[in-house]
Each structure stands twice: as structure tokens, then as C-alpha cells.
Amino acid sequence: MLIPELPKIKDGDELHIARALSWVENQHPKALDLLKLMNGVTPVIGITGPPGAGKSTLVNSLVNYWAEQNLKIAILAVDPSSAFNFGSLLGDRLRMQSLFLNPNVYIRSVSSRGSLGGLSASIIEMVEVLKFAPFDRIIIETVGVGQSEVEIAGLADTTIVVSVPESGDEIQTLKSGIMEIADVFVVNKSDRDGAAAFASYLMKLAHVRATESWECPVILTQAMQSEGIPALAESISKHQVVNQHNSRKKHLFAEKAYKIIQRNRMKDVSIQTLQREIETELNKGDFNLFQYLESRTA
Numbered sequence: 446m447l448i449p450e451l452p453k454i455k456d457g458d459e460l461h462i463a464r465a466l467s468w469v470e471n472q473h474p475k476a477l478d479l480l481k482l483m484n485g486v487t488p489v490i491g492i493t494g495p496p497g498a499g500k501s502t503l504v505n506s507l508v509n510y511w512a513e514q515n516l517k518i519a520i521l522a523v524d525p526s527s528a529f530n531f532g533s534l535l536g537d538r539l540r541m542q543s544l545f546l547n548p549n550v551y552i553r554s555v556s557s558r559g560s561l562g563g564l565s566a567s568i569i570e571m572v573e574v575l576k577f578a579p580f581d582r583i584i585i586e587t588v589g590v591g592q593s594e595v596e597i598a599g600l601a602d603t604t605i606v607v608s609v610p611e612s613g614d615e616i617q618t619l620k621s622g623i624m625e626i627a628d629v630f631v632v633n634k635s636d637r638d639g640a641a642a643f644a645s646y647l648m649k650l651a652h653v654r655a656t657e658s659w660e661c662p663v664i665l666t667q668a669m670q671s672e673g674i675p676a677l678a679e680s681i682s683k684h685q686v687v688n689q690h691n692s693r694k695k696h697l698f699a700e701k702a703y704k705i706i707q708r709n710r711m712k713d714v715s716i717q718t719l720q721r722e723i724e725t726e727l728n729k730g731d732f733n734l735f736q737y738l739e740s741r742t743a
């Protein structure tokens with residue numbers, strides 16, 4: 446099939462990239478035609494961690510560092526699902542201001558409200574579009590709340606977990622199994638007390654779960670001052686070399702396929718739809734949950 450948009454996206458035409466991203470985000474009929482012809486291999490870097498850890502500031506510094514080396518970077522900023530998030534979005538814009546003006550940098554934010562059920566599936570597809578465009582690196586920033594940090598691990602080639610040296614925080618972070626998903630651990634705000642102690646604690650944990658090919662490095666940063674950024678960039682590059690040779694690829698593809706199948710199967714299922722249908726059934730009287738479910742799938 447001839448799709449006129451494809452060569453434009455491949456060339457890096459921002460208008461066409463933006464349009465294609467909207468198509469996949471809104472599940473436009475053209476989206477699948479495009480996606481079936483895309484097979485980019487740009488490395489995807491996921492950055493996660495609790496709100497306020499300094500992820501956006503870190504992305505800003507890291508991307509400026511790469512852009513200075515004339516690398517082209519795409520950033521996908523995933524907002525938390527809250528509809529009342531204008532404040533923090535504005536904050537992110539301020540922190541990322543220099544990036545918005547940089548011709549080597551493309552930024553797109555995704556609101557979880559916009560995706561038609563299945564944020565992960567939308568992001569996976571949007572990332573495929575970005576991988577097809579001529580970027581050297583793709584960064585996804587997500588807030589690590591609940592399950593979301595686990596989800597980022599399913600779509601990023603390299604997952605960076607950002608934490609800060611505050612008592613209590615560390616226990617919380619480690620409890621949520623975040624160490625399991627980190628390829629690179631960042632202790633940001635290392636200007637604060639306790640940073641070195643926290644980092645050495647994390648290093649011990651990383652050492653315990655190290656494999657033959659990779660031991661998760663712990664990088665101390667001060668994102669505001671761009672301190673530690675070259676070390677972080679180097680760790681990411683190293684991980685990507687290691688990553689090419691291991692079994693992660695099939696694991697990642699399986700995770701992605703699972704998320705997309707899940708989204709597609711749940712397409713016409715939402716609590717609201719179910720409530721509406723059930724209300725009608727209840728009004729008829731003599732409701733049986735399992736007869737209703739059977740008639741639904743019939």
C-alpha cells in the first residue's frame with residue numbers, strides 16, 4: 446500500500462509526525478495502516494519515579510546534553526490521569542522551556558484521558574511512530590504511581606528510576622518493587638543530606654540482583670545544575686549495547702502485544718457501559734449476572 450504520510454514522517458516532518466501521533470492516540474482508521482509499515486529501532490528510554498523527584502528537570506538536562514552533540518530527541522510526556530493537572534503541566538513546560546525552542550527536540554504530551562481505554566497501548570503505538578521518524582533517542586516520562594512504573598518497563602528498552610534521598614521515601618520506593626524494573630537508578634537532588642548513604646544502600650541492592658551482563662548502576666545527579674548528566678548518558682549508552690544481545694526483545698514484544706490485545710478486547714467495555722446495560726436489564730426484572738454476561742459475549 447502507498448501511504449503518502451510515511452516518507453514525510455521518515456524525513457522528520459513535524460506536522461506529519463504530529464498528525465500520525467494523533468491518529469494512533471485517537472485510534473483513527475488510518476493508524477493501523479501506518480503502524481503496519483513502521484519498524485523503527487530507535488532506543489526508547491523510560492524515566493519514572495515519584496512526583497517531584499525531578500524527572501522533568503532531569504529530562505531537560507539530559508536532552509540538552511544530547512542536543513548539544515547534535516542528536517535529535519523525541520520526548521513523550523505522560524500526564525497523570527487527573528483532569529485537574531493544568532498546574533503541573535504548566536510547571537513542566539516552564540522546566541522544559543529551553544527544549545521547546547530547540548530544533549533538535551520534539552515534545553509531545555499524552556493525556557491519559559485522551560486515550561480510548563488503554564493508555565499503555567496508545568503509548569506503545571505512539572512510540573512506534575516516533576521510532577520510525579529520524580530521532581536518535583526517544584524518552585518517555587511517566588509518574589511512578591501504582592502500576593505505571595511496571596508498565597513503563599514493558600515498553601522502554603532502558604528504564605531509569607529516579608528517586609530522592611529522603612527518609613521514608615526510600616522504603617516506599619523499594620517496597621513497590623521498583624528495583625526490579627530499574628536498568629539505571631538515579632538518586633537526584635544529591636545536594637540533599639543522606640544522598641551518599643542512600644546511593645550506597647541502592648548499590649548493595651543492585652549488586653545482589655546483578656546478572657552476568659548487567660549490574661544496575663546508581664547515578665547521583667543534581668538535575669537543576671546538570672550535575673551527573675554525562676555519567677547518566679554514559680550508563681544509558683552502555684545499557685543499550687548490552688541490551689542488544691540479550692533476551693529482552695521477545696519479552697518486550699510480548700508485553701506490547703499483550704497490552705494491545707487487552708485494549709482491543711476491552712474496546713466496548715467500560716464500567717459506564719456495563720452500568721447502563723445492567724440498568725436496562727434490572728428494569729426488566731429477574732436479573733441474573735451470568736445470564737447477562739453470556740448474552741453480552743454471544
Ligand SMILES: Nc1nc2c(ncn2[C@@H]2O[C@H](COP(=O)(O)OP(=O)(O)O)[C@@H](O)[C@H]2O)c(=O)[nH]1
Nearest residue numbers: 496497498499500501502633634666667668669
Ligand atoms: N534541590 C534540588 N531540587 C531539584 C533538583 N532537581 C529538580 N529539583 C526541583 O524539584 C522540583 C520537582 O522537579 P520536577 O522536575 O518537576 O519533578 P517531576 O515531578 O519528577 O517531573 C522542582 O522544583 C525542581 O526545581 C535537584 O537536583 N536538587
Ligand SMILES: [Mg+2]
Nearest residue numbers: 500501537586
Ligand atoms: Mg514531570
